[in-house]
Amino acid sequence: MGAATVCACPSPSLGLLCNFPSQSSSFRTRVSCSSPPTSLSPVDKTLSRIKNSGVIACLRANSAELALEAAHAAIGGGISVLEIVMTTPGVFEVLQQLVQEHPSMVLGVGTVLKVEDAKAAISAGAKFLMSPATVKDIMEYVQYSETLYIPGVMTPTEILSATDAGAKIVKIYPVSALGGFQYISTLKKPFSQISIIASQGITIDSIGEYITRGASSVVLSDAIFDKEALVQNNFNKIYQLARSAALRGSEAVERQKS
Template sequence: MGSHMLSLLKQEKIIVIVRGVSQSSIFPIADALCSGGIKFLEITMDTEGALFSISQLREKYENQLYVGAGTVLDIEAAKEAIQAGAQYIISPNLNEQVVSYCVERGIDVWPGTMTPTEMYRAYQLGASAVKVFPIGTLGSNYIKEVKSPLSFIEMIATGGVNKENILPILTNGAAAVGLGGNLVDKQLIQQKNYSELTKRAQTFVRLAKGVGNDETVQSY
């Protein structure tokens, strides 16, 4: 069950999750991430002014960022996010109504799953990929194990992705990863240290593409 949006994501390999930041910092964050090579940005619905931010990001970064809504827990939130311009919908859970609603409208939906049963059900409903959550707890080998019988299901690993496990997760079969606090550090944002945010984004982009031994991949 492929899609154009998923094909683009598989090339980029990273979705950056922005949660709980002020509206005034959304554009500086987006600018910093764009400069660092990020193409997919997810604004979680529990973030202040999420719908407005999604709408504004779509308008300003039309040819630079693919903007989605995260933490979409029910069908009402899905409707609002799509109306605001979200190009894909992500949730921490498997809500069948949300999946069906998005599929019917041709919007990519990547619901949260943990068990093979949930993964297969999401696939049956038409989800182009599933979010495997929380990968930090499950471990990078979990992707390899569930992909063995479910090789036809595309998986996006989120929850605890960091510099140490991003490459093993992708190598073990994840189509992409979701990066949150390990990239979008709240302290950096409070300090308005957006140049460091760009550097971290560059590091993760290189790691995701398997360039872990490049001298430009610095520790932080």
């Protein structure tokens, strides 16, 4: 009986090293070797869906009832990632109802500044939390949770500090005041490996430019939830704006992939 073939995989990057013995000699060769496939964590799934959408709709309303109606209009228009701002009355109840109605959506809470609010948002079903600045207590609290935390940053130092602390993606805020998509383009030169969301003052027409310049996604507030439309309960207008934004976002993301 001949000697058995012996294979070893020291690392997936090196490949599978096999020793094939024969009666007179043996030879070794290297073939491909890969690790068993692993499923994405809930946080990474949320991050992936945010990037694939290209648009985060940011909703702030004067009442829970108005928030729900506006959210329904935006979701009907194709929005798949929705942020409800903390200043919205009954924000956690609104979130909880939307989670029950749309369990597959990526729903989160924005302008979260306290750990207590982060805990309440997570309990209500938030898949992500967003802040205008980096709140270290929140960063530490969500570190081992299934909720993505998106801290707000302005400068290169703040970007590095947030990512070193564990942030998987950061929000550049207020981006329009800092130079808009040109600022994103400048930041991506030294930080090409860091995922960035652009937020504040972005229009539907500029979505494509922001994505092209390096933003993984953009936050749209008044551009979708038009203030006048909210006052007049013009949910059809919100639906139309959401539809346009969702389409622009998906098209911009697809162009970047090709």
